[in-house]
Amino acid sequence: MIQKFTYLYAFGYMLLFPWIVTSQSEDSIxxxxxELQFEAGNAIVLEFSNSNKDLHGLYISNSYGSIVIIPxxxxxxxxxxMPELIxxxxxxxxxxxxxxxxxxxxxxxxxxxxxxxxxxxxxGPPSIEAGGADYTMLVVVPTDSLDNPLKEGTxxxxxxxxxxxxxxxxxxxxxxxxxxNIYSGTETGRILIASESLGSHSKEYDVNVMAAIPTxxxxxADRHHAYADGNQITxxxxxxxxxxYDNVVSDGTFVxxxxxxxxxxxxxxxxxxxKGIATAKMIHPxxxxxxxxxxxxxxMAESPMISLAYKQVISxxxxxxxxxxxxxxxxxxxxxxxxxxxxxLQVNVLVRKNGNHIKTLSKSAYEGYATFxxxxxxxxxxxxxxxxxxxxxxxxxxxxxxx
Amino acid sequence: xxxxxxxxxxxxLILSYIIxxxxxxxxxxxxxxxxxxxxxxxxxxxxEIKKIDQYLPKVQWTPLNxxxxxxxxxxxxDVENDYLDAWYIKHLAYKTNSKQGIDDYYTEHARENLxxxxxxxxxxxxxxxSTTLKHHPTLEFFSEDGQLAVITDxxxxxxxxxxxxxxxxxxxxxxxxxxxxxxxxxxxxxxRHMVKFKVETYKSPPVLTSVKNLSIKGINYYPQAxxxxxxxxxxxxxxxxxxxxxxxxxxxxxxxxxxPYEGFGxxxxxxxxxxxxxxxxxxxxxxxxxxxxxxxDFYGDYTVLNWTLNQRHAEMVVSALKDHDALLAWDIKNExxxxxxxxxxxxxxxxxxxxxxxxxxxxxxxxxxxxxxxIQSTSILKDKLDLITxxxxxxxxxxxxxxxxxxxxxxxxxxAITEYGMSSYSGTWNLFGSSxxxxxxxxxxxxxxxxxxxxxxxxxxxxxxxxxxxxxxxRLPWRKNTQKHFGFIDKDGVKKASFSYISKE
Numbered sequence: 001m002i003q004k005f006t007y008l009y010a011f012g013y014m015l016l017f018p019w020i021v022t023s024q025s026e027d028s029i030x031x032x033x034x035e036l037q038f039e040a041g042n043a044i045v046l047e048f049s050n051s052n053k054d055l056h057g058l059y060i061s062n063s064y065g066s067i068v069i070i071p072x073x074x075x076x077x078x079x080x081x082m083p084e085l086i087x088x089x090x091x092x093x094x095x096x097x098x099x100x101x102x103x104x105x106x107x108x109x110x111x112x113x114x115x116x117x118x119x120x121x122x123x124g125p126p127s128i129e130a131g132g133a134d135y136t137m138l139v140v141v142p143t144d145s146l147d148n149p150l151k152e153g154t155x156x157x158x159x160x161x162x163x164x165x166x167x168x169x170x171x172x173x174x175x176x177x178x179x180x181n182i183y184s185g186t187e188t189g190r191i192l193i194a195s196e197s198l199g200s201h202s203k204e205y206d207v208n209v210m211a212a213i214p215t216x217x218x219x220x221a222d223r224h225h226a227y228a229d230g231n232q233i234t235x236x237x238x239x240x241x242x243x244x245y246d247n248v249v250s251d252g253t254f255v256x257x258x259x260x261x262x263x264x265x266x267x268x269x270x271x272x273x274x275k276g277i278a279t280a281k282m283i284h285p286x287x288x289x290x291x292x293x294x295x296x297x298x299x300m301a302e303s304p305m306i307s308l309a310y311k312q313v314i315s316x317x318x319x320x321x322x323x324x325x326x327x328x329x330x331x332x333x334x335x336x337x338x339x340x341x342x343x344x345l346q347v348n349v350l351v352r353k354n355g356n357h358i359k360t361l362s363k364s365a366y367e368g369y370a371t372f373x374x375x376x377x378x379x380x381x382x383x384x385x386x387x388x389x390x391x392x393x394x395x396x397x398x399x400x401x402x403x
Numbered sequence: 404x405x406x407x408x409x410x411x412x413x414x415x416l417i418l419s420y421i422i423x424x425x426x427x428x429x430x431x432x433x434x435x436x437x438x439x440x441x442x443x444x445x446x447x448x449x450x451e452i453k454k455i456d457q458y459l460p461k462v463q464w465t466p467l468n469x470x471x472x473x474x475x476x477x478x479x480x481d482v483e484n485d486y487l488d489a490w491y492i493k494h495l496a497y498k499t500n501s502k503q504g505i506d507d508y509y510t511e512h513a514r515e516n517l518x519x520x521x522x523x524x525x526x527x528x529x530x531x532x533s534t535t536l537k538h539h540p541t542l543e544f545f546s547e548d549g550q551l552a553v554i555t556d557x558x559x560x561x562x563x564x565x566x567x568x569x570x571x572x573x574x575x576x577x578x579x580x581x582x583x584x585x586x587x588x589x590x591x592x593x594x595r596h597m598v599k600f601k602v603e604t605y606k607s608p609p610v611l612t613s614v615k616n617l618s619i620k621g622i623n624y625y626p627q628a629x630x631x632x633x634x635x636x637x638x639x640x641x642x643x644x645x646x647x648x649x650x651x652x653x654x655x656x657x658x659x660x661x662x663p664y665e666g667f668g669x670x671x672x673x674x675x676x677x678x679x680x681x682x683x684x685x686x687x688x689x690x691x692x693x694x695x696x697x698x699x700d701f702y703g704d705y706t707v708l709n710w711t712l713n714q715r716h717a718e719m720v721v722s723a724l725k726d727h728d729a730l731l732a733w734d735i736k737n738e739x740x741x742x743x744x745x746x747x748x749x750x751x752x753x754x755x756x757x758x759x760x761x762x763x764x765x766x767x768x769x770x771x772x773x774x775x776x777x778i779q780s781t782s783i784l785k786d787k788l789d790l791i792t793x794x795x796x797x798x799x800x801x802x803x804x805x806x807x808x809x810x811x812x813x814x815x816x817x818x819a820i821t822e823y824g825m826s827s828y829s830g831t832w833n834l835f836g837s838s839x840x841x842x843x844x845x846x847x848x849x850x851x852x853x854x855x856x857x858x859x860x861x862x863x864x865x866x867x868x869x870x871x872x873x874x875x876x877x878r879l880p881w882r883k884n885t886q887k888h889f890g891f892i893d894k895d896g897v898k899k900a901s902f903s904y905i906s907k908e
Contacts, residue, residue, distance in 0.1 A: 059565055059573050063581065063599040065497055065520040068529045068567055085519035091599040092579070098572050107602050122586075124548025137471065137547035141584065141596070147512050149584070149596050175543040175553045176582055176596060179471065 029056070029100060032077065036108045040090050040146050044082040044110070048097070057098040062110075063091040068098070086110075090148035112148035116200035119143075119156075123193060127208040128184050130247050135183040136207045141176060142197045149176040150197075157196040158182075162209070163189055184209045186245040210250050212243035214301040219257070219293065221308050223284070228310035229335055230286025230391070231342040236269070238295055238303065240276035248276035253297060255280070260292045286345055287392025288312035314341065314391040325402045326376070330388055331369035340368030341391075350387040351379065358384070365390070374402055456670045458491040459711045461718070462538045469542040472549065479542070482552055482585060485592035486540070493517065494533050494708055500525040510586055510595045532707045533563040536714065536757065549587065556581045560605065562757060564707060564749075574753055576605040607756075608763035611789040614770045617817045619731075619859030620906055621657025621695070622650060627866035627894065631701075631875055634666065634679045643683060646865060647690040649892075654906035657731060658687060659695040659774075659821055659861050662720055664702035670712035672719040680720070684729045693731035695821065695861070696724065697774060698762075700737055701874055705746050705754040713754075714761045725766035732769055732790055733762050734821065738776035740783065752784065759787050774821045778805045785813060794822035794863075799848050806858060817859070823849060824863035827899060828888035832881035837888075843900035846891075850908045862905065866890040 032047040046058070050073070057068050058080045067086070071078040086093060090112040097104040120141040128134040138158055142150045154173045158180040159166070165185075171178040182191060193205040223234040236257050241249045255278035259267040271280035278295075285291075289310045295303040313336045320329045328349060333341040347370035349361040359378065363370045370390070381403045387396040462483060467474055474482075489508035496505055500521050505514050524531065537560040544553040557580045565573040580601040585592045626646060629637050650658060660683065667676045680696075687694050698717055724730055735758050742751050755773060762771050770789035775781050778793045785791055791813060795802060809818060825845040829836030846862070853860050867890035876882040887894075891902040 057567065057572060059575075061563070061577065063597050064516040065493070065524075066531050066533075066563060066565065067520060067523055068527065068565060068572060083523060085516070085523060089516060092602045093599075094577065094579075094602050096573060096575065122546060122548075122551050124546065124550060135547070139546050139551055143596075147515075149598065175555065176584055176598065177544060177551075177553055179544070179546070181547070 029054075029078075029097070029104060031104070031106060038087070038108060038110050040088055040110050040112050040144065040148050042087065044087045044108075046080040046082070046095065048078040048080075050076060050078045054099075056100060059096045059098055060086055060093060061095070062086055062089055062093045064089065088146045088148075090151075112150050113144040113146065114150065114154075114198065115144055116142045116150065116198045117145035119195050119197055119200060119202040121195060121202050121205060123205045123207065125207075127210050129212050130184050130186055130188050130209050130243065130245055131212045132183055132185060135181040136191070136193075137179055137181050138193055138195065138205075139177055139179045140171075140173075140195045140197070140202070142173065142178070142200075149173075152176075154178070154197060158193070159195065160191050160193045162191045163187060182207070186247075188247040211247035212245060214241045214249045214253060214297050215244050216301050217241045217295070217303050219295045219303040219306060221293065221306065223308075225336075226309065226311050227313045227336050228285045228287050228289055228391070229313050229342065230284055230345050232284045233281050234284060234308070235279055235281050236271075236293060236295070237279045238273070238277055241273055241278070241297070241301070242276060249273055251275065253278065255295050255297055257282075257293060257295045260294075261285070262290050285310050286390075311336075312392065314393060317388055317390055317393055317395050319388050319395060319397075321397075321400065325400055326374045326379070328372040328374070328386070328388070329369060330371070330390065331365065333365050333368050333370070333390065341365055343367065345370075345390060347388065347390040350389065352385040352387075353382065355385075456712060456715075458487055458494075458534075458708070459670055459715045460487065460490075460535045460538055461711075461714070462487070462540065465539070465541040467542050469545050471545045472547050474542060474545045474552075478545075478549070482542075482554070482592050483540070486554070486556075486583070486585065486594070487538075489594050490535055491708075494535075496521055497524065497531040497533060498708070500530065507591055508593055510588065510593045513594050513596065528568050530566040530569075531563055532566070533561060534707045534710050536560040536562065536711065536761075543582075551587070552585045552592070554583050554585065556583060558603065562707065562710070562753070564753065571749055574749065576757075578603040578605045607760050607787065608767065610787065611770055614789045614817055617790065617819060617859050618857075619657050619819050619861060620655050621659060621693075621861035622655055622891075622905070623822055623861055623864045624650070624658040624660060625864060625866070625868070627868065627890075627892075627896075630866075630868040630870070631661070631663075631872050632666070633660070633683075634663075634676045638679050640682055640686060644686050644690070647686055647692055650865065651690045651692060653902070656691070657693045657695065657861060659697060659734070661697045661700040661737065663700040664698075664713070664716060666701070667716065667720065670715045672716055672723075677720065677723050681723065681727070684724060684727045688727070688729040692729065694729050695731045695734055695772075696720075697734035697737050699735065699758075702736075703742050703746060705742070705750040707750075707753075710754065710757060713758065717758060717761055718765050721762050721765040725769065730769055733766070733771045734774045734792065735759060735762065735771060737774050738794065739773060740780040741776050755784060756787060759784070770817075772819075772821075778809060781809060781818075782812070785816065788816070791816050791818045792821040793818075795820050796823065796825075799845065799852065802849075803852050803856060806852075806856060819859035819861070821861045822863045823860065824889045826885045826888040827867075827901070828885045830884060832884050836885070839900050843904060846901045846904035847908055850904050850906070854908060862891075863889050864891075866892050867894045867899075869894050 030049045032049055038044050055071055057070055059068050069080055071080050090110050092107055092109055094107045120143055122139040125136055128136050140156050142154055142156060150173060152173055156171050156178040157168050158171050159168045160182050162185060169180055171180050188209050188211050191207045191209060195202045218239045219236055221234055221236050224232050238255055243249060251274050253273040256270045257280045269280040269282050271278040291308045292305050294305045314333055317330060330347050333345060335341045343366050345365040347363055347365055349372050351358045361372050379402060383399050383401050385398055386400050387394055492504045492508050502518055502521055505517055509517060539557040541555045543555055558578050561577050563575050579599050582598045582600055583594055584596040586595045625633055626642050629635060667673055684694055735755060739751050739755060759771055772788050772790040772792045775793040781791050781793050825837060825842045827837050827839040827842040829838055868887050871883045871886045876886045891905050892898050
C-alpha cells in the first residue's frame with residue numbers, strides 16, 4: 001500500500017516538475033548575471049537566458065554543504081534566488097545547472113560584511129609568571145552579524161593595561177584570526193585586556209601575573225622559653241619570600257621545615273605562605289636537645305640552617321616504692337621554677353629480670369606525679385631490675401625485691 | 404504402600420523446597436547484579452576504546468610550522484581524528500538528512516549552518532551522498548593555551564552524488580580548499596568556522612599512451628588445491644613455483660592473479676598476505692612470467708561512504724607491488740558489470756572511476772584495466788582505461804567478428820581477452836555436456852583465431868578444481884560441477900587433451 005502510494009507520488013511529481021527527470025536539448029541557455037562578488041546578507045539571484053522554457057534545477061555548494069533549488073521564470077529568464085543559508089555565508093560558492101546538454105557551471109564568491117558584530121575572544125593561559133619571559137595569548141576572531149569571520153587583513157586593536165602602563169597594538173587578521181602575545185613585566189598584578197575592531201569593542205578580560213619562582217630566604221624561631229618542657233611550642237617563620245624581581249611569592253607557597261636533632265633523627269613540619277611568610281610549629285622536646293633547622297621550598301629555594309638549644313628542666317627524679325615494692329610513685333616532677341611539670345610528660349618504667357626485659361609500663365605525668373603498680377599476676381614474687389625513664393633521665397634500681 | 408507414598412511426598416516436598424530456594428537466590432542475585440550494572444567505573448568514564456575504521460581518506464599534513472604554540476604529534480592526531488570525524492558525521496547527516504552526532508563535532512553556532520541545509524534538503528527531498536578522498540591540511544595556528552587551532556585544508560577532493568526524490572541529479576567530484584577554526588570543547592575538537600576559499604576543477608590522472616601491442620599469452624592462475632583461497636594457510640611456494648614452471652614451459656608468458664578484498668584484511672591490509680603476494684610475484688619473476696593483478700575480488704559494496712576504506716586497501720596493495728619487475732598491469736575488479744543490476748550501474752561506475760584514478764595516482768607506470776564479463780561492456784569507461792580487457796565465454800564463431808568490430812571502434816587502445824575457456828564436464832547434472840575432446844577442439848579453434856588476428860589472451864584456467872566456494876558460481880550443482888572442469892590439467896595432475904592447445908593451435 002505504501003509502495004503504491006510512493007509510485008503515485010513519484011509519478012505525480014514527474015508530471016508536475018518534468019525538468020527534474022527529463023533532459024532536453026537547449027542551445028541558448030546562458031548565464032546573464034555577470035557579478036561574481038557578493039556581500040553576505042545581500043540577496044543573490046543568478047539569471048539565465050532560456051529560450052525553450054525548460055526549468056532546470058540548480059545545484060549549489062558552499063562551505064558547509066550542498067542544496068538543489070528550482071528557478072522562477074521571469075520575462076523568459078530563469079531566476080535562481082539563493083536561499084539565505086547560501087547568501088548569508090561567506091566563501092566560494094559553486095553551482096551547476098542540472099540536466100543540460102552541455103555542462104553549465106560556475107562559481108562566485110561571497111565576502112563577509114565589513115562590520116563587526118562580535119569579537120570572539122579567546123585568552124589564555126589565565127595566569128602567567130612575572131619576569132618578562134612568560135606571556136598570555138589573545139586570539140580574536142572578528143565576525144560579522146551573520147557569523148562569518150571577517151576578511152583577511154582586518155585590523156584589530158589589542159589593548160592592555162598593567163599598573164600605570166596602557167598599550168594599544170594594531171594586529172591584523174590572518175587565517176581568520178588575529179592574535180597578540182602579551183608578555184608579563186617584572187611586577188606582579190593583573191593585566192586587563194580588551195580588543196576593538198571597526199568600532200566594535202570586546203568585553204574586559206584579565207590575566208593574573210603571578211610571582212616567579214622564589215629565591216632563597218632566611219628563617220627564624222620564636223619560643224616562650226628555652227626549656228625542654230615537652231609542653232610549649234616553638235614557632236618557625238620564614239622571612240618574606242620573594243622572587244628575583246622582588247615580588248612576594250603567591251600565597252600558599254608550600255614550605256617544609258626539617259629539624260635534625262643530636263641523634264640525627266629528623267622531625268618535619270610545614271606551612272604555607274601568607275604574604276610571603278610561612279610559619280610552622282613544633283612542640284618542645286621533653287629533654288635537653290640541640291636542633292638544626294632548615295626550610296626548603298621543594299625544587300626551588302631553601303634557607304640557611306639555624307640551631308636551637310633546649311635546656312633540661314628536670315634534674316632529678318624522685319622515686320618511692322611502697323606496698324611490697326609493688327607501688328611505684330614517680331615525683332614530684334618539677335620544672336625550672338620548681339613548679340609541677342605540666343601534665344603530659346611521659347614516664348616509662350622498664351622492668352627486667354636476670355637481664356631479660358619483661359615489660360615497659362608507660363604513663364603521662366599528672367599534677368607532677370606518675371604512679372605505677374606491678375601487678376601480682378604479671379610480676380610474681382622475686383627480684384627485678386627497675387628503671388625509671390623520664391625527661392631524658394634514667395634512674396635504675398638494680399635489685400629490688402617484690403613480694 | 405502408605406510408607407512409600409509418604410517418602411515420595413517427602414522427597415517431592417524437599418525437592419520443591421530446594422527449587423524454590425534456588426529460584427529465590429537466583430532472583431536476588433539477578434536483581435543485585437542488575438543494580439550493579441553501570442557502576443563499573445571504566446564504563447562511567449567511557450574509557451574503553453571502540454575504534455573501527457569507518458572513514459579513512461588520504462590525509463597528508465604539511466610539516467608542522469605553525470604560528471603560536473608548537474603542536475606535538477599526539478595533539479595533531481587528536482585534531483586530525485576529530486576533524487575527519489566531523490566530515491564523516493557531515494556526510495552521514497546529508498545522506499540521511501538527520502542531525503544526529505553533529506553536536507559533537509560542530510560548535511553551537513557552526514552547527515546551525517548544517518541544520519539549515521539539512522532542513523532545506525529534507526523538505527525538498529534532496530539527498531546528498533558524499534565522501535572526501537583526499538585532505539592536505541596545514542596547521543596555520545595553535546593557541547598558547549592549546550584550545551584553538553586554525554588549519555587550512557588544501558585541495559580536498561570531494562565526491563558527491565545528489566538525489567532528488569530518489570532520482571540521481573548529479574555526480575560530481577570537486578576540489579576545494581577550506582580554512583577551518585577548531586575549538587577544544589569537552590574534549591572534542593569542534594569546528595567553529597569553516598570557509599571554502601578556493602575551488603578548482605578535478606583532474607583525473609592521464610591515460611597511458613605508451614601501452615601498445617601487448618602480446619599477452621597467458622592464463623588465469625589458482626593452485627589446484629586452493630582455488631579462490633590462494634594466500635591462505637595452505638600457501639605453498641613449492642607448488643606455485645612448480646605450476647609456474649609448467650606454465651612457462653607450455654609457452655605462456657603471463658598469469659592473472661586475484662587479490663580478495665576481505666581476505667586481505669579490507670582497509671588495513673594484512674602484512675602476511677601482502678608478503679605472500681610479493682613472494683608469488685618473485686616466483687613469477689624467477690620463471691620469467693608477468694603478472695596481471697586483479698584487485699577487489701569477492702567485494703561488491705560500492706557505497707560512497709566506504710570508498711575511503713576501499714581506496715586505502717588498493718593503495719597499500721598497489722604501492723607494495725608497483726616497482727616489482729614481474730608486474731604487468733592492474734585489473735581494478737573482476738567482471739564488475741555483473742553487479743550493475745544488483746548494485747546499480749551508477750554506483751559501480753562511480754566507484755570504478757574513482758578507483759581507477761586512485762590506482763593511477765599511486766602507480767602511474769603500469770596500465771590499468773577492468774576485466775569486463777563480456778565484449779559488449781568494453782565501451783564502458785574505455786576513455787579512462789589504458790587497456791581494454793574482457794572475458795569471452797560465448798560461441799567462438801562470433802569472436803572474430805566482435806573482436807574486429809571492437810578493434811575498429813578503439814583503434815588506439817590495446818585489447819586483450821583475459822578469460823576464456825570451456826568446461827569438459829559431462830555427467831549427472833549435464834548429460835549432453837562437454838567432453839575433454841570438445842574442450843580440446845574449442846581451444847584449438849580459439850588459438851587459431853588468436854594467432855590469425857593477433858589477439859592477446861589469457862585462458863581459464865590451469866587446473867580442474869575439486870572445491871568451488873559458493874561465492875564463485877553459487878550453490879547449484881550443475882554450475883559448480885561445470886566450473887570444476889575448466890582446467891587444462893585434471894584433478895589428478897594429468898594433462899588433458901586441451902593442454903596441447905594452451906598456447907598454440
